[in-house]
Amino acid sequence: MVAAGVGAERRTGAYWRDLVFGRVLPALFFSLFVADQVLQLSETFQSARTFSDYLFVLRQVLALSYFTMLVVLYSTRLPQRGTDHRLGVILVAFTGTFSALLGTFLPGGERREWLVLPGDILATIGLIYSVWGLAYLRRSFSITPEARRLVTGGPYRLSRHPVYLGEIATAIGVNLATAGWPGALALVYFVGAELLRMRWEEGVLAKAFPADYPAYADRVPRYFPNPFRAGSKS
Structure with a gap:
């Protein structure tokens, strides 16, 4: 009876830690980005006149969808079946994720007008791909x-x-026309962190789904979509 009581107490503690740090706080954090996107969208939509303006509006709508989905998905995540919570992994995952956001606030270089439209298009495609990925990943994010x-x-x-590939494309597109050296370094760190996260995540999935994941990994490329060769690797 004592052992059972201790186990229940531990489960309760784990439950509250997951609720606070794994659900509520992340959801509240990303809610700030939702609010920011709503404010920006209301301003830019009213002043949109050109194709680039409307492309920027579309990008903001996609960003709003992306952050809104993060709030919902963090609040309703499924239980874990496997993790890699080594300190270095956690640090790289979080610092890498937010280095892309940091890059937009760092001192920029000279604006390269000829890269503005390509950057906007790349960022829009990246957001579409990320939102599409989240729509399927759902409560496993x-x-x-x-x-x-x-x-x-x-x-x-x-x-x-x-999702990672879409985030990389978005980060490159957003910074393509304006990034200076500080922003470029933040972007390089972000891309490196994303590549590491892919590898670490695959290790966790392979252990959690030993019967299914190896066949999936053999069939689907790690990086770039290749619908013409279903069994190819990259």
Whole structure:
């Protein structure tokens, strides 16, 4: 009876830690980005006149969708089936994730007008791909490497990491025309962190789904979508 009581107490403690640090705080944090996107969207939509303006509005709508989905998904995440919570992994995952956001606040270089439109298009495509990935990943989303369920449909039929690839494309597109050296370094760190997160996440998934993940990884490329060769690797 004592052992059972201790176990229940431990489960209760784990439950509250997951609720506060794994759900509520992340959801509240990303809610700030939702509010910011709503304010920006209301301003830019009223002043939109050109194609670039409306493309920027579309990008903000996608960003609003992205952050709104993060709030909902963090609040309703499925239980973990596997994790990699080594300190170094956690640090790289979080610092890498937010280095892309940091890059937009760092001192910029000279504005390269000829790269503005390509950057906007790349960022828009990246956001579309990320939102599409989140729509299939749903309640399995996490920043640190964790396994909840094996997702193989939608964009996950084309690439093992569509959300990460979309985020990389978005970050490059946003910074393409204006980034100075500080922003470029932050972007390089972000891309490196994303690549590491892909590898770590695959290790967690392989352990959590030993019967299914190896076949999926053999069938679907890690990086770039290749619908013409279903069994190719990259």
